[in-house]
Amino acid sequence: MEQLLILCVDDEREVLDSVLSDIASLSPPFTIDGAESVAEAREVISEFEAQGGKLALILADHIMPDELGIDFLIDLNHSSNNEAAQKILLTGQAGLHDTIEAINRGGLNYYLAKPWSAEELLSIIKEKLTDYVLNYCDNPMPFAQVLDGERIFNHMAQHRLEMPNT
Template sequence: MDKGFIVCVDDERAVIETLREQLLRFFGETHEVEVANSGEEGLQLVKDIMQQGGSVEVVITDQVMPGLKGDELLEEVHRLLPETIKILLTGQAGLRDAIDAVNRGGLNLYVEKPWNMDEIYVDIERLIVRYRENVENHRLLRMLEQRVQELEEQVKDF
């Protein structure tokens, strides 16, 4: 299987570099880890990966950033890629932001800063397994639907 992509978005360089290093340590064998410094840059990165045929499996974003906020980014990602795992990582967001991210952005996991990668690794791994199972199920369903259509055509011609 091709490597999936994990996209990380945070406007603080130290945070994004630490997160990238930790994710590579845990997921580097199975995933490419890409980073962006703003919500707008993160959204463009997701679109670029999609256009190149890559699979954006996880988006991890901070909430409080200049411009496009984390919950707004997740809402856009959810519109483009509803199956993608969406994680809000923040030290400043309030309950309203978390509720908005869940309701509009299909949030899968809410993590408060400072995070413990050993703890959230298990959650992310579980979500990735579920994501890949869903992708495979959709692929098999499309194959089955195509086969049913072929058989219906054969019955018509019979």
């Protein structure tokens, strides 16, 4: 089974811990990690990739001391290793211009304003991860139990019917 990472980045430890708690039910099969800075997030991604894993989803705050979350998402979107990763901006401080930049240049898949509800956050992440596994995993079945199982089963049934007989 493919090793997939969900990475949450927020410089406020209390917020980061809350997000990690809200999505803990996705592990396993996903590896969930947190970072308090963009530099730390880059290290986590690099170490995970060195072990053969892939970044499936990143959830980033916008206003952080060393680098803006949107700039980080744009960098990831221009990286061949991480372009496919689902990118979610979770912030209460991004203006319209910054948000448009994230959408146009950062491959932003979703914008979620603070404060969020745990149910809404988990639902959005499940939807985006389901998109990811259907598009980029050879076998999405191991993820069906924690994601949108109905979509995964329908996708697999449809693709099985499309396979040529051998």
